[in-house]
Amino acid sequence: MKISIFPLVIIFPLIVAGCTSQKPTETTTNTLVQQLSELCIQACNNVLAAGQPLEEGPCLLNPIREDRIWVCDVAHNPRQPIDDLPENQCSAYISGEANHFVEVTPDCKFIRAK
Numbered sequence: 001m002k003i004s005i006f007p008l009v010i011i012f013p014l015i016v017a018g019c020t021s022q023k024p025t026e027t028t029t030n031t032l033v034q035q036l037s038e039l040c041i042q043a044c045n046n047v048l049a050a051g052q053p054l055e056e057g058p059c060l061l062n063p064i065r066e067d068r069i070w071v072c073d074v075a076h077n078p079r080q081p082i083d084d085l086p087e088n089q090c091s092a093y094i095s096g097e098a099n100h101f102v103e104v105t106p107d108c109k110f111i112r113a114k
Contacts, residue, residue: 033113036064037102040072044108054106057083059090063098075103077111 043060054074061072071090075083082088092098103111 033102036070036072037110037113039064040102040104041108041110043072044074044104048108054108057085057088057106059088060104062090062092064102068092069098070100070102071098072102072104074106075111077105077109 040061044054047054047060057074057076057080059071059073064070064072071093073090073093074088086094090098090101093101100114102113105111
């Protein structure tokens with residue numbers, strides 16, 4: 001009995017490509033984090049330009065965009081006790097609605113994205 005491997009040569013790569021192409025790549029994730037970080041920094045600079053103080057570490061964007069899983073928060077680097085007060089944190093993050101955040105300093109420098 002002779003078995004043709006031709007169909008497997010054609011079908012197998014399609015199956016593998018279909019299974020792997022749906023996962024976000026590290027580059028895609030890094031690009032998203034970079035874009036959200038830039039939006040957060042821009043919002044921070046807008047608040048500073050309007051003359052509002054940021055030393056208490058307020059939430060700036062709750063959420064950052066319509067997907068509602070990222071927020072933008074002001075914190076100190078290194079962290080201070082005021083940063084851990086619920087009134088100075090984004091409510092969407094505290095409630096669990098958002099599960100990622102971007103933090104910037106009171107002078108709008110990037111701290112971290114998680």
